């Protein structure tokens with residue numbers, strides 16, 4: 001294949017914005033977007049809430065500066081302040097840009113873009129389109145990319161970078177339709193493959209494919225990952241699937257009850273009750289379950305989110321989506337019965353370590369979106385800041401790669417390397433004799449992560465988690481692919497995704513074990529307070545001779561001094 | 568027997584999934600495989616398929632991603648009806664199943680089959696490109712991001728529902744015209760085209776419309792409503808189709824294409840007689856020459872078989888035509904008013 005100037009891996013919000021911006025920056029460039037699902041299927045479509053920008057449409061006195069402060073405070077001071085500056089100052093422009101391209105934002109009475117309040121924000125600055133914000137943003141970007149004639153390789157599964165010395169030669173990927181392993185020689189590669197919170201599997205709100213493929217590929221190529229231990233949990237996921245019941249349910253007056261029928265939030269947040277901050281409510285649910293006050297079921301322990309006292313009318317008019325979800329995925333009508341819930345892994349703050357221009361340590365390789373870590377979210381991301389992140393840094397990635405592509409010569413990817421890749425994924429995975437089942441391993445990984453590397457962490461649990469992950473990695477060597485076909489082998493894809501999750505799980509557990517403090521989403525029972533003198537720094541995880549090796553990177557400070565985070 | 572009563576207590580039912588199988592590498596034609604599994608209340612078709620794939624047969628192939636009804640990956644036919652596997656409850660389907668205890672799962676129709684339940688979505692994407700399913704902004708690229716367009720709530724509501732579309736292709740699979748003509752624009756693409764055409768930020772309404780009125784376009788639709796009935800997001804697709812047609816007649820004139828002429832002739836007949844004057848409908852739609860060339864042979868055959876429609880002078884008005892005409896005029900007037908207030 002003719003070498004590309006830019007290969008973008010991922011067709012979510014970050015990847016598509018990068019593609020558009022790169023074409024705008026230099027229309028002569030040869031650009032390709034690879035995605036394992038059709039771009040419009042990407043997980044960006046699941047974001048309901050909205051994207052933050054200090055437009056000042058709703059609160060006239062809102063400012064970029066306030067948005068910056070809220071973000072830094074929300075991050076528990078682990079975000080890099082120069083990066084947050086970029087994020088928040090670019091926000092109004094990028095939201096208007098989307099608007100100009102056709103995103104159907106909901107509107108205020110004065111016909112400007114509508115905004116609503118969101119957790120952790122001092123002003124109502126979350127721009128939205130009903131409850132389908134991510135979906136409409138993704139649609140707009142996909143449409144605009146079709147208009148610009150972006151070249152898509154849909155249903156291509158990225159396998160690895162081809163690395164020559166300190167440089168990348170490009171990407172190796174499998175064409176799902178044919179099962180062929182193909183070379184994408186390229187001057188530059190942008191990773192935009194989304195998050196890794198699905199490693200918690202049915203304790204996760206994420207799509208099945210949010211398996212951190214890009215992070216795992218980069219990691220295997222020797223690129224450092226940053227702050228992997230920070231995984232955000234949302235308090236109310238559905239018991240069986242982990243899918244999200246949005247905060248709206250509690251906002252309208254829903255109760256959280258344990259098996260004794262007690263509104264247990266009285267114990268943890270007597271004033272705010274069910275409406276306390278996300279991390280606090282998540283920890284409260286988890287405590288109830290750990291102390292034996294949860295319900296039991298084959299699908300695991302859970303608590304009740306009770307809406308029955310709100311009445312059929314209110315539920316039907318204000319919470320129709322939640323009712324539909326609960327009926328579709330739990331078979332429970334919230335008008336009649338309480339919804340079974342428990343905390344669910346929702347967002348990955350960590351990712352591929354990049355600078356503010358999205359460059360990684362490997363020349364010509366960039367990362368953006370949930371897959372990258374600039375870092376703008378630090379130890380805890382604010383709702384509505386992630387869509388913003390993928391747009392702002394997706395665009396920067398596209399521009400930077402387009403400007404820098406000229407500096408590099410494209411590498412070549414040999415037939416021998418492709419053949420070796422093919423052998424690795426296809427040859428090695430039909431072991432004879434005793435073999436391991438994919439589903440069992442994946443279930444075990446989710447379990448061990450939820451139990452040992454979950455909301456509450458503690459030295460002995462984390463050690464247990466680390467050794468269990470190691471055992472799973474060993475067992476994985478004997479995993480069997482039960483579909484032998486070349487055409488659309490989804491079973492093979494699942495197994496490859498599991499491999500990526502196993503590699504990354506190791507970095508999450510290692511980072512969590514090392515970090516002896518509690519900060520943002522990372523709560524250590526044995527180190528319950530934030531320790532700025534020892535731990536005000538980023539964690540780096542690099543693969544050295546097959547092992548996770550931890551390093552550190554200072555946090556870039558700016559106008560805001562460290563303060564205690566209270567709300 | 569004890570097993571089944573026990574299962575009943577737990578609220579489980581044995582369900583047989585009859586799954587469409589086809590692997591182009593080895594199969595010369597498709598076949599069905601049966602998988603019987605216990606399913607409790609609250610379990611979706613997708614979860615059942617996942618279970619089958621993980622525990623019984625890893626080669627069963629289908630697409631799924633969000634598992635929450637938002638990404639549009641898992642469109643398939645469940646007991647004959649195109650829908651999302653991830654939002655479809657097994658017990659609900661069972662309750663309506665013709666064969667007790669059996670659920671038939673097949674790929675979407677009207678798109679090329681790849682393997683098992685997976686069809687090729689590229690033809691749909693190609694049509695989105697062909698009909699320019701994007702906003703071609705009136706704002707020059709260099710000016711973008713500087714200021715917002717001001718959009719009224721009213722305008723927003725015009726395309727709000729249409730932007731719910733998740734491109735799952737259920738409507739495509741159900742469309743009766745697509746079965747006969749794969750080049751037909753497709754309901755989802757009509758919906759998206761309409762959504763773009765009513766967006767005041769867009770600048771290529773005319774070109775898009777010009778494309779939509781050509782062959783395989785909006786006039787080919789038979790108004791069977793199947794797309795709307797099957798839409799997984801309950802989008803009123805027919806409003807979009809009617810919207811495009813009215814727009815086409817309004818801005819391109821009645822005599823623009825055979826489609827618009829046909830619609831107009833239809834209206835005239837209904838107003839005058841309360842029913843169709845079928846014999847001359849083709850002439851009024853396509854002109855004398857076309858009719859002679861294309862329909863004369865068929866007309867001859869019909870005459871031979873004495874199945875011709877009555878000649879125009881013999882077509883009597885239906886009973887109560889006076890009242891009908893008044894109602895008809897009131898209705899058209901009403902529709903016109905409605906449109907005017909919409910346009911404002």
Ligand SMILES: Cc1cc2nc3c(=O)[nH]c(=O)nc-3n(C[C@H](O)[C@H](O)[C@H](O)COP(=O)(O)OP(=O)(O)OC[C@H]3O[C@@H](n4cnc5c(N)ncnc54)[C@H](O)[C@@H]3O)c2cc1C
Nearest residue numbers: 010011012013014036044049050158193194369370386387
């Ligand atoms: C339920 C839910 C609700 C949310 N709500 C909000 C909200 O209200 N506001 C907010 O700001 N954020 C929200 N978020 C977070 C936000 O949606 C995500 O962080 C963001 O959309 C990620 O975008 P992305 O472009 O980085 O990745 P994604 O949209 O996940 O896209 C990843 C892309 O990479 C591709 N890819 C992955 N692996 C491979 C591979 N191996 N080969 C080829 N391609 C690959 C995929 O096909 C996909 O196209 C929410 C998240 C969830 C789960």
Ligand code: SF4
Nearest residue numbers: 742788789791792794
């Ligand atoms: S109404 Fe038209 S577009 Fe819809 S299914 Fe029928 S023929 Fe197809």
Ligand code: SF4
Nearest residue numbers: 732733735736738798
């Ligand atoms: S219009 Fe409805 S059925 Fe058709 S693709 Fe869109 S969401 Fe699916």
Ligand code: FES
Nearest residue numbers: 632634639641653
């Ligand atoms: S899996 Fe996304 S809609 Fe069903």
